[in-house]
Amino acid sequence: MHPEGPAVSDAPLLRIEGLTKHFHLPGGRVVHAVEDVNLAIDRGHIVGLVGESGSGKTTVGRTLLRLTEPTAGRMIFDGTDVFALSARDMRVWRRRLQIIFQDPYSSLDPRLTIAAIIDEALDTRGLPKGRARRDRIAELLELVGLAADHATRYPHQFSGGQRQRIGIARALAVEPDFIVADEPVSALDVSVQAQVLNLLEDLRRRLNLTMLFISHDLSVVEYACDEIVVMYLGRIMEKGPSRALRADPLHPYTKALLASAPQPDPTRVRTHVPLAGDIPSPISPPSGCVFRTRCPIAIAACATRIPPTRDLGGGRSVACLRVGEGADHPPFEMEAHA
Numbered sequence: 001m002h003p004e005g006p007a008v009s010d011a012p013l014l015r016i017e018g019l020t021k022h023f024h025l026p027g028g029r030v031v032h033a034v035e036d037v038n039l040a041i042d043r044g045h046i047v048g049l050v051g052e053s054g055s056g057k058t059t060v061g062r063t064l065l066r067l068t069e070p071t072a073g074r075m076i077f078d079g080t081d082v083f084a085l086s087a088r089d090m091r092v093w094r095r096r097l098q099i100i101f102q103d104p105y106s107s108l109d110p111r112l113t114i115a116a117i118i119d120e121a122l123d124t125r126g127l128p129k130g131r132a133r134r135d136r137i138a139e140l141l142e143l144v145g146l147a148a149d150h151a152t153r154y155p156h157q158f159s160g161g162q163r164q165r166i167g168i169a170r171a172l173a174v175e176p177d178f179i180v181a182d183e184p185v186s187a188l189d190v191s192v193q194a195q196v197l198n199l200l201e202d203l204r205r206r207l208n209l210t211m212l213f214i215s216h217d218l219s220v221v222e223y224a225c226d227e228i229v230v231m232y233l234g235r236i237m238e239k240g241p242s243r244a245l246r247a248d249p250l251h252p253y254t255k256a257l258l259a260s261a262p263q264p265d266p267t268r269v270r271t272h273v274p275l276a277g278d279i280p281s282p283i284s285p286p287s288g289c290v291f292r293t294r295c296p297i298a299i300a301a302c303a304t305r306i307p308p309t310r311d312l313g314g315g316r317s318v319a320c321l322r323v324g325e326g327a328d329h330p331p332f333e334m335e336a337h338a
């Protein structure tokens, strides 16, 4: 689908700088959904965005596709600042950026056959109707592990996993450069989750796809992604290659997330304490470090300073005043929270 094959350029396909999204509510209240997010994604890579519900993951994904407009920031995609494009130019660009949803069923028109659903997407590619289209639809269905003769059926005739495959086929129909997969397996049974994750991995290799993979489940992200970005209350806490981050989490929030993730190996001892309490409201996020109100190692300075993101080399970075000063291991120093 991408005849040029793997990219030769070393530059990231996409770079997000200072992405911020505020939602303005009636009465003058402001939801700080995303604050100053910086991120780069290399071509052919899958980056996982993980965090609890309400941390701003979906808002990042939707903003990148300009399904919602950013409050501030830049997104440089293949050399173009996508946030600066006019609505008209964006219409042309939109094809290059696609989204796969958690529940494909609600986005598949129940009155249309699978062929008609994919055909609609192919309209934007200008492929003439007739034989070439039918062949392309069959090719896409086979690419996602379905049979060509599934084309004549309706969405309700498929299982959840098969419907997600149809959603993926529809996204691929326009030959996108970048896909946001928003909780693509969360609605599926665990056994089916693995099949869909394998499919995404297979497609990434075959088509050199670049993807932002959003999930609240660190074990899913770890499996599917080259790199993991951990978000909390609109901000990035930690970033790093999947394996390194899993083996040696640095930020206290990442440690807590790992502690609450399902543990597949019962002989592995839990070394981190799960999180207590709820995520604060993004309408009035804590001052300084937004995680400090739930952090076991917070000190007074965490209430007054937004921790800068420190580059630790090897693709790792962390935003915490205390990590690296020897305080990130027990015994924890607890202080009263402002």
Ligand SMILES: Nc1ncnc2c1ncn2[C@@H]1O[C@H](COP(=O)(O)OP(=O)(O)OP(=O)(O)O)[C@@H](O)[C@H]1O
Pocket (backbone or CB within 6 Å): 023, 031, 032, 033, 051, 052, 053, 054, 055, 056, 057, 058, 059, 060, 216, 282
């Ligand atoms: N259109 C909107 N208007 C007002 N607030 C919004 C809007 N969309 C999202 N938010 C708020 O922004 C914050 C971040 O939401 P977002 O959906 O991005 O988080 P998330 O990490 O994807 O969580 P979830 O997994 O529950 O979707 C939440 O507090 C949410 O209520």
